[in-house]
Amino acid sequence: MNSKLHTKETIPEISVILPVYNEAPNIEIQIAGLLEALRPMGRRFEIIVVDDGSTDGSQEILKTLQPRTPELRVVIFRRNFGQSAAMTAGFDYSKGDIVVSMDGDLQNDPKDIPGLISRLEEGYDIVSGWRRDRKDPFISRRLPSILANRLIGYMTGVRLHDYGCSLKAYRRDVAKNLLLYGDLHRFIPVLADLYGAKITEMVVTHHPRKYGKSKYGIGRTYRVILDLMLMLFFQKFATRPLQFFGLNGGLIFSAGFLIELYLTWVKLWQGKDIGNRPLLLLGMLLIISGIVLGGIGLVAELVVRTYYESSGKHIYTVREVLE
Numbered sequence: 001m002n003s004k005l006h007t008k009e010t011i012p013e014i015s016v017i018l019p020v021y022n023e024a025p026n027i028e029i030q031i032a033g034l035l036e037a038l039r040p041m042g043r044r045f046e047i048i049v050v051d052d053g054s055t056d057g058s059q060e061i062l063k064t065l066q067p068r069t070p071e072l073r074v075v076i077f078r079r080n081f082g083q084s085a086a087m088t089a090g091f092d093y094s095k096g097d098i099v100v101s102m103d104g105d106l107q108n109d110p111k112d113i114p115g116l117i118s119r120l121e122e123g124y125d126i127v128s129g130w131r132r133d134r135k136d137p138f139i140s141r142r143l144p145s146i147l148a149n150r151l152i153g154y155m156t157g158v159r160l161h162d163y164g165c166s167l168k169a170y171r172r173d174v175a176k177n178l179l180l181y182g183d184l185h186r187f188i189p190v191l192a193d194l195y196g197a198k199i200t201e202m203v204v205t206h207h208p209r210k211y212g213k214s215k216y217g218i219g220r221t222y223r224v225i226l227d228l229m230l231m232l233f234f235q236k237f238a239t240r241p242l243q244f245f246g247l248n249g250g251l252i253f254s255a256g257f258l259i260e261l262y263l264t265w266v267k268l269w270q271g272k273d274i275g276n277r278p279l280l281l282l283g284m285l286l287i288i289s290g291i292v293l294g295g296i297g298l299v300a301e302l303v304v305r306t307y308y309e310s311s312g313k314h315i316y317t318v319r320e321v322l323e
Contacts, residue, residue, distance in 0.1 A: 014045040017090030019083055020104035021052040025211035027061050030104055037110035048073045050090045053080035084180035091175045099175040101168050108167040109205040116169035125174045125197035129167035129204035148224055158193045160201050167204050183223055190231045245297025253290025259283030
């Protein structure tokens with residue numbers, strides 16, 4: 001019984017997730033800053049550093065730090081899998097009821113963590129950081145971010161000032177149910193909204209990068225647009241794909257059918273030759289495309305049903321049950 005009580009007492013209340021990739025000059029400073037910010041809170045915590053296949057000596061530094069830092073846990077990937085995978089691993093290994101994510105480049109300030117947690121405990125499921133005074137180059141970083149934030153907010157209805165800020169606080173059940181693939185870590189608020197989370201944001205400090213180079217640039221804009229299209233599909237048709245593919249397929253098929261019907265009237269009633277008309281080929285293409293889209297919708301419907309039934313997942317989420 002004593003051993004069980006002791007185990008329960010040592011379970012952390014707060015888990016801080018820190019994905020790093022080639023951040024050797026920053027790691028020790030970041031860990032020290034986290035310890036300085038978290039220890040005075042008087043709450044049990046853990047720091048989970050996920051090394052995303054670094055090649056600059058980051059792993060060796062972490063292996064040196066871990067034995068002399070009891071709150072530190074280190075997860076080392078075999079190769080570089082990307083930030084979404086690193087954050088997912090951090091969520092999977094976390095034990096705290098409150099989970100905090102942040103970048104490992106020293107631009108996020110650990111001193112903001114107590115404030116994020118306090119705001120979370122006001123009744124929110126996610127508190128997202130807002131880098132209102134962002135210390136990044138305007139053309140290559142801030143301008144694309146401003147445009148992306150406005151576009152994502154307008155298209156998804158989840159309106160935040162700063163989607164790209166990694167400094168966030170989550171409730172455990174929300175963090176554990178975020179499925180991040182590809183580069184979807186940028187869309188965590190949208191994914192959380194699909195889960196039914198209550199989201200707010202808080203102004204946080206942002207520091208200029210001192211060491212190392214940023215892993216992001218303006219070249220990621222196209223990937224963000226593709227991910228946004230995926231998010232829009234998730235929001236509206238994730239559990240009913242046939243309505244998306246079937247509706248669009250039906251419209252395309254109908255347009256093609258009307259074109260062919262018109263050409264049939266031209267041929268039979270006006271006696272004109274239609275064999276060389278591009279419109280004939282367009283009508284045939286639309287009809288075939290409509291049938292294909294309808295077939296894709298049926299297959300997608302089967303895949304969705306198989307996914308939910310075989311995995312035991314539900315198409316709903318429950319906040320609480322009162323009995």
